Amino acid sequence: MRREIPLLITSIAGLVFAISYFIPHWPFGESESIFGDWITIVQSFAIWLGALNLLKVSFEKIYRKRKDSLYAGVIIFCLVATLIIGFYDGFSGLMQEPEVSFRAPGTHFDWVFVYIYTPLSSTMFAMLAFFVASASYRAFRARNFEATLLLIAAFFVMGGRVPLFDLPLLKLGISDVPYFSLFADWIMSYPLTGGMTAIMIGIALGIMSSSLRIILGIERSHVGGA
Amino acid sequence: MSELIGVWLAALLTLGIFSFLYKDNPIYKICESIFVGVSAGYWAIVFFFDNIIKKFWYGVFPTDNSEPNYLLWFGAFLGFLMLLRLSSKIGWIARWPLAFIVGATAGLYMMIYFVSNAMLQISSTMRNVVAVNPETSAIVWGETIGSVIIAVGVLSGLVYFFFSKEHKGVFGQTAKVGIWFLMITFGAHFGYTVMSRMSLLIGRVDFLFTDWLHLLK
Amino acid sequence: MLSTVATILMIIVGLSMLYILYRTIKGQPIERRYVFLYIALAISLPLLMQKTAPVPVTRDVMKLVDALNELPPGSKVLAAFDYDPPSAPELQPMGVAFMKFAFKHDLQVIIMGLWPQGPQQANQAILEAMKDPEIAAKNLQYGVDYVNLGFQSGNEFVIQSMGSNFKRMFPKDDRLIPYDSLPIMNSVTNFSNIDFVFNLSSGKPGTVEWVQIAVDRFGAKCGAGNTAVQAPQVYPYLRTGQLTGLLGGMSGGAEFEKALDEEGKASTFIFSQMISHATVIAFILIGNVAFFMSRKKKKQ
Numbered sequence: 058m059r060r061e062i063p064l065l066i067t068s069i070a071g072l073v074f075a076i077s078y079f080i081p082h083w084p085f086g087e088s089e090s091i092f093g094d095w096i097t098i099v100q101s102f103a104i105w106l107g108a109l110n111l112l113k114v115s116f117e118k119i120y121r122k123r124k125d126s127l128y129a130g131v132i133i134f135c136l137v138a139t140l141i142i143g144f145y146d147g148f149s150g151l152m153q154e155p156e157v158s159f160r161a162p163g164t165h166f167d168w169v170f171v172y173i174y175t176p177l178s179s180t181m182f183a184m185l186a187f188f189v190a191s192a193s194y195r196a197f198r199a200r201n202f203e204a205t206l207l208l209i210a211a212f213f214v215m216g217g218r219v220p221l222f223d224l225p226l227l228k229l230g231i232s233d234v235p236y237f238s239l240f241a242d243w244i245m246s247y248p249l250t251g252g253m254t255a256i257m258i259g260i261a262l263g264i265m266s267s268s269l270r271i272i273l274g275i276e277r278s279h280v281g282g283a
Numbered sequence: 284m285s286e287l288i289g290v291w292l293a294a295l296l297t298l299g300i301f302s303f304l305y306k307d308n309p310i311y312k313i314c315e316s317i318f319v320g321v322s323a324g325y326w327a328i329v330f331f332f333d334n335i336i337k338k339f340w341y342g343v344f345p346t347d348n349s350e351p352n353y354l355l356w357f358g359a360f361l362g363f364l365m366l367l368r369l370s371s372k373i374g375w376i377a378r379w380p381l382a383f384i385v386g387a388t389a390g391l392y393m394m395i396y397f398v399s400n401a402m403l404q405i406s407s408t409m410r411n412v413v414a415v416n417p418e419t420s421a422i423v424w425g426e427t428i429g430s431v432i433i434a435v436g437v438l439s440g441l442v443y444f445f446f447s448k449e450h451k452g453v454f455g456q457t458a459k460v461g462i463w464f465l466m467i468t469f470g471a472h473f474g475y476t477v478m479s480r481m482s483l484l485i486g487r488v489d490f491l492f493t494d495w496l497h498l499l500k
Numbered sequence: 501m502l503s504t505v506a507t508i509l510m511i512i513v514g515l516s517m518l519y520i521l522y523r524t525i526k527g528q529p530i531e532r533r534y535v536f537l538y539i540a541l542a543i544s545l546p547l548l549m550q551k552t553a554p555v556p557v558t559r560d561v562m563k564l565v566d567a568l569n570e571l572p573p574g575s576k577v578l579a580a581f582d583y584d585p586p587s588a589p590e591l592q593p594m595g596v597a598f599m600k601f602a603f604k605h606d607l608q609v610i611i612m613g614l615w616p617q618g619p620q621q622a623n624q625a626i627l628e629a630m631k632d633p634e635i636a637a638k639n640l641q642y643g644v645d646y647v648n649l650g651f652q653s654g655n656e657f658v659i660q661s662m663g664s665n666f667k668r669m670f671p672k673d674d675r676l677i678p679y680d681s682l683p684i685m686n687s688v689t690n691f692s693n694i695d696f697v698f699n700l701s702s703g704k705p706g707t708v709e710w711v712q713i714a715v716d717r718f719g720a721k722c723g724a725g726n727t728a729v730q731a732p733q734v735y736p737y738l739r740t741g742q743l744t745g746l747l748g749g750m751s752g753g754a755e756f757e758k759a760l761d762e763e764g765k766a767s768t769f770i771f772s773q774m775i776s777h778a779t780v781i782a783f784i785l786i787g788n789v790a791f792f793m794s795r796k797k798k799k800q
Contacts, residue, residue, distance in 0.1 A: 059375055062379065062382075063378045063382035064382070066379055066386060067382040067385055070387040071386040074391040075391075075393055078717070081664075086664065089660070090661055090665070090668060093657045093668075094338070094352070094354070094668070095355075095357060095358035095361055096657045097334055097338060097652060097654035098334060098339050098361070099380045099383065100655075102359075103380075105327055105366065106366055107323065108326070110368075110369065111319070111323050125312075128313065131317060132316045132323075135317050137324070138320075139320065139323075139328065143324065144328070147328065151336075151676070155677070157676070158332075160329070160620055161675070166328065168289060170325065171289065172292050172293045173293070173296065174321050174585065175293070176293035176297045176300075176490070177300065177314065178586050179297075179486060179490075179585050179586045181586070182587075183483040186480040186481050186483060186543075187540075189780075190780050190783060191532040193477070193787070194529070194783035194784070195787065198787065200791075203462055206470065207466040207467070207469055208470060210467040210468075210469075210470025210471045210474065211474040212470075212781065214473075214474030215474040215477055215780065216777065218474065218748075219751055219774040219777050220770070221774045221777055224554070238556045238558065239556075241474075242560075244471050246429065246560075246735070248436060248471075249471045249732055250436075250735045250738075251434070251436020251437050251468075252440055252464040252467060253735055254408060254437045254440075254739075255436060255439075255444065256440065256465070257736050258400065258401055258405065259440075259444045261404075264392050264393070264396045265396055267389070268390065268393035268396075271385060271389040272389050272390060279381060279385045280381075281375070281378060333652060334653045337676070338669070341671055341672060347678040349671070391657070391660065398712075399715075399716045400712070403742065404740065472732045475729060475731055475732050475748065475749060476729050477777065478728040478749045479590065479728035479729040479749055481543065482589045482749060482750040483589055484539070484776075485547070485589055486590075487589075488543050488772075489589070489765075492544070498502065498548065499547065499548070
C-alpha cells in the first residue's frame with residue numbers, strides 16, 4: 058500500500074503528460090492542464106516544507122546547545138523577520154484599493170530584497186571569480202594532448218570573446234578585421250556545437266530511458282524502493 | 284534615509300562575505316546565516332503570495348466574473364500531504380505528492396527531450412551538410428566545412444559515450460576523436476565560465492564604487 | 501586624477517606578474533590569497549580608469565537584433581526574466597537595452613518570470629529604461645503598453661500550461677489586476693498571439709525549457725540572453741534554428757547594446773572584463789611555463 062499507491066500515481070501522471078504531447082484533446086489535454094495547476098501548488102508547499110524544515114533544524118541546534126547555535130539563532134531571526142515583513146506587506150497590500158503587491162517598489166519587502174538579499178546572494182556567487190582564477194594558476198596544465206586542446210580552446214575563447222587579442226591589432230593598425238573574435242565565434246559555432254550536440258543527445262537518451270523506467274514502475278527509488 | 288541605510292548595510296554585508304577570502308571567520312558566518320534565513324523567508328513569501336494566494340485562493344474564490352475552479356482544492360490537498368513530511372510517524376504519506384511530481388516530470392521530459400534534444404539535433408546534423416548559396420547555387424565552403432566538423436563531432440562524441448562495445452580499432456579511434464571534440468567543448472565552456480565569474484565580481488565592485496563610495500557615476 | 505592613478509597602478513601590477521613568474525619557475529608558487537588580490541585589482545583598477553573597448557557585433561547577436569527589428573510596432577513580445585540578482589551584472593544590461601528598444605519601437609511588452617526574483621529584476625529594468633527622455637516623453641501606460649504578469653511556480657509546467665491558456669497561470673498580474681482587466685492581454689490567449697519571446701536566463705528553468713516547450717511544441721519564435729556559463733549549452737539550438745539569436749554573457753550584452761545603439765552598463769564593464777581575462781590567461785601561462793620548465797629539469 059505504501060509503495061503501490063505512489064507507483065500508480067507516478068504512472069498515471071507520467072502517462073497523461075506523455076500521451077497529451079500527441080493527443081492534446083479531451084481527456085488528456087484537459088488533464089494535463091489540471092495536473093499543471095496542481096504541480097504549481099504542490100511546489101509552493103514544497104518550498105514551505107523547506108523553510109519549516111530549516112526552522113526545525115535550527116531550533117534543534119539551539120536546543121542541543123551545539124557550538125554553531127549562535128548562527129542557527131541568526132538564521133531563525135532573519136527567516137522569521139522576513140516572513141513577518143512579507144506577510145505584513147502582502148496582507149496590507151491586499152486590503153488596499155486598488156490592491157498593492159507585496160513586492161512593489163517602495164515596500165519593506167522590496168527593501169529587504171534590494172539591500173539584503175541582493176548583496177548577499179550576489180557576493181556569494183561573485184567569490185567564485187577568485188577561486189576560478191586560483192584554480193587556473195595551480196591546476197590548469199597542458200599535461201597531455203587532450204589537456205592541451207582544452208587549454209588552447211579556453212585561451213582563444215577567453216581572449217577572443219572580449220577585445221583582448223584584437224585590441225592591439227586594431228590600435229596598431231595591423232588589421233581592421235577582428236580575427237580573434239571571429240575565431241572564438243568559429244570555435245563556438247562549430248567544434249563546440251558538435252561536442253555539445255553529442256552531449257545533448259546523450260543526455261536526452263538518458264533522460265528518456267530513466268523517464269520510461271519511472272513511468273513503468275521499474276525505477277522505484279522515489280517511493281522508497283530499490 | 285532608508286536608501287542611505289540600505290546602501291551602507293548592503294556594502295557591509297558585501298564586505299562581510301568577501302572577508303572569507305582572507306580566512307573563515309565569524310563575521311562571514313553571520314553574513315552567511317543572514318543569507319540563509321533571508322533567502323528561505325523570501326522564497327516562502329513569494330511562493331505564498333504569487334501561488335497560494337494569486338493562483339489557488341483567487342482561483343477558488345474569484346473576485347472577478349470567472350467561474351470558481353474547485354479542482355484546485357485537490358492540488359492544495361496534495362500540497363498539505365507534502366507538509367506531513369515533517370512528521371516522523373506519517374511522513375511516508377508525503378511520497379504521494381512526490382510521486383505525482385516525479386511522474387509528471389518524467390512524462391513531460393520524456394517527450395520534450397526526445398523531440399528537442401534528440402530528434403531535431405540528429406536531423407539537423409545530418410541534413411544540409413553541404414551548404415549551397417540559393418542565388419548562385421555555388422557551394423559555400425566555409426559553412427560546409429563547419430557542418431562537416433559538427434557532423435564528425437556529433438558522431439565521434441556519441442561513439443565515445445557508447446560503452447557497450449570496447450573502445451578498440453576503428454571504434455576506439457573514432458572515440459578518441461570524440462574525446463578531442465569534448466575537450467574543445469570543455470575548454471570553450473571553461474573560457475565562458477571565467478567570463479561569467481568575472482562579470483559577477485565586476486557587478487559587486489561596481490556597486491561598491493558607484494552606489495557606496497560614489498567614486499564612479 | 502583617479503583614472504591616472506589607476507593606470508599607473510595597473511602598470512605596476514602588470515610588471516609585478518614577472519616576479520610571480522620568477523617565483524613559480526623557482527618552485528615557489530604564490531599563495532592563493534595573492535592570486536585573489538591580483539583578481540581584485542584586475543577588476544577594480546580598470547573600472548576606475550573608466551575606459552571602454554570596441555566590441556565587434558557577432559553573428560548570433562545580430563540574428564537576435566535583426567529578429568527584433570523585423571517586429572512591426574504594436575507587436576506583442578513576451579519577455580521572460582528568469583534570473584536572480586547574482587546573475588544581474590550579466591543579464592540586467594541586456595534587460596535594460598531590450599526594454600529601451602521595445603519602448604522606443606512601440607512593441608507591447610508582456611513580462612513574466614519563472615524565477616521568483618525575475619519580476620523584481622524586470623521592474624528595475626523598466627525604471628532604468630524610463631529614465632530615457634525619448635521613452636519618458638511617450639508617457640507609456642501600464643496594462644496598455646506593457647505589463648508585468650509576475651512570477652508563477654511550476655517551472656516548465658508553467659510554459660506548458662501557457663501553451664493552452666496564459667490566464668490559467670496568471671489570473672492576476674504583479675499588481676494584482678485581474679487578467680481580463682488588462683487591455684494589453686485582451687487579445688492574448690496563448691503563444692499563437694505572441695510575436696516573439698525574449699528570454700533572459702541564468703539556469704533552469706530558462707532558455708532550454710522555453711525552446712523545448714514554447715518553440716518546439718507551441719511554435720513560438722524565441723531569442724535569448726544567457727549567462728556565459730549557460731550560453732555554450734544552448735549553441736546547438738542556434739544551429740537548428742530553434743533559437744533565434746543568442747546574447748552570451750557580458751560580451752553578448754555589450755554587443756547587444758552596441759547593435760541597438762543603447763550603450764549601458766555592459767559597455768562600461770567590458771574593459772574591466774578584458775583585463776580580468778588577461779590576468780587569468782597570465783596566471784595560466786605562468787603556471788604552464790613553470791610546469792614545462794620543471795618537467796624539462798626532471799628529464800635532464
